[in-house]
Amino acid sequence: MPIKFKALSYIYNKDMPYAHKALDHIDLDIREGAITAVIGETGSGKSTLVEHLNALLLPSEGSLEVLDYEIKAGEKQKFLKPLRKDVGLVFQFSEYQLFEETVIKDVAFGPLNFGYAPQEALQRAADALKMVGIKEDHFEVSPLELSGGQKRRVAIAGIIACDPKIIVLDEPTAGLDPKGSKEIIDLFISLNKTQGKTLIIVSHDNEMVYNYCDDTVVLSKGKLVYHGPTDELFADKEKLKEFNMLEPQIVSFRNELIERGFTLSRQARTLEQIAQEIAKQVKR
Numbered sequence: 172m173p174i175k176f177k178a179l180s181y182i183y184n185k186d187m188p189y190a191h192k193a194l195d196h197i198d199l200d201i202r203e204g205a206i207t208a209v210i211g212e213t214g215s216g217k218s219t220l221v222e223h224l225n226a227l228l229l230p231s232e233g234s235l236e237v238l239d240y241e242i243k244a245g246e247k248q249k250f251l252k253p254l255r256k257d258v259g260l261v262f263q264f265s266e267y268q269l270f271e272e273t274v275i276k277d278v279a280f281g282p283l284n285f286g287y288a289p290q291e292a293l294q295r296a297a298d299a300l301k302m303v304g305i306k307e308d309h310f311e312v313s314p315l316e317l318s319g320g321q322k323r324r325v326a327i328a329g330i331i332a333c334d335p336k337i338i339v340l341d342e343p344t345a346g347l348d349p350k351g352s353k354e355i356i357d358l359f360i361s362l363n364k365t366q367g368k369t370l371i372i373v374s375h376d377n378e379m380v381y382n383y384c385d386d387t388v389v390l391s392k393g394k395l396v397y398h399g400p401t402d403e404l405f406a407d408k409e410k411l412k413e414f415n416m417l418e419p420q421i422v423s424f425r426n427e428l429i430e431r432g433f434t435l436s437r438q439a440r441t442l443e444q445i446a447q448e449i450a451k452q453v454k455r
């Protein structure tokens with residue numbers, strides 16, 4: 172069951188003098204089980220696009236299908252709760268949404284709201300907190316006492332605890348240091364690899380996108396301008412120029428090696444993978 176946008180447009184302040192079309196006639200099929208990046212300049216419509224996935228925004232025109240749910244412009248939504256259980260959305264600066272008096276209560280809120288028994292909700296919350304690297308001695312403190320990075324982890328645990336099928340991340344690492352960013356990204360990649368979660372990641376980090384995302388969607392001024400395999404996009408210098416994008420350093424490095432006579436498979440996209448393949452050729 173792919174995620175399907177059908178001729179979807181979204182207009183902010185519709186029927187007002189300052190109406191603004193933020194998405195313009197989007198036709199897009201996102202693969203289930205894959206990691207898809209959504210990239211594009213600031214204001215291109217990335218957040219507006221992904222906020223349709225859990226019906227936070229409803230289409231002004233057109234429709235979309237997510238799992239078994241169909242959302243059409245002008246129709247009242249009947250299935251918001253199950254949809255929001257199945258599609259977890261981690262906002263940009265999600266830490267501002269913590270509101271309970273303790274960390275564990277905050278993370279258990281989602282599972283409780285979606286009908287898990289209290290004991291199971293707490294267990295899910297504890298498991299999710301451990302996954303994101305929050306230790307047990309922090310469970311009973313107020314979220315306000317945590318550092319920014321820890322708050323972000325708690326907010327992410329709140330989504331993981333609900334066991335969504337699709338996880339949507341809107342710039343999940345914005346403002347985090349490189350080490351914190353890598354840990355968060357590694358966690359989500361492992362949720363994809365081990366549990367088959369569909370990931371949709373809005374990002375400005377082309378290096379990360381190239382390393383980990385199977386497919387990439389590029390938006391420009393509310394229009395879809397590219398959707399396809401990530402490695403094909405980054406191998407296409409014309410397209411990068413057209414979309415005003417820099418070639419990631421890892422791509423330049425790969426190309427230099429190939430020019431110097433090494434053979435690299437299409438899969439070799441991280442430094443570790445490239446090093447492994449080169450090492451084999453050097454040994455011989």
Ligand SMILES: Nc1ncnc2c1ncn2[C@@H]1O[C@H](COP(=O)(O)OP(=O)(O)O)[C@@H](O)[C@H]1O
Nearest residue numbers: 183191193211212213214215216217218219220
């Ligand atoms: N609440 C809003 N009201 C009016 N216009 C908005 C609102 N949110 C976003 N926009 C406009 O819609 C366009 C797309 O915004 P957004 O989806 O946030 O882009 P991105 O996430 O790619 O930076 C931008 O021109 C932005 O200014």
Ligand SMILES: [Mg+2]
Nearest residue numbers: 217218219263
């Ligand atoms: Mg945005």
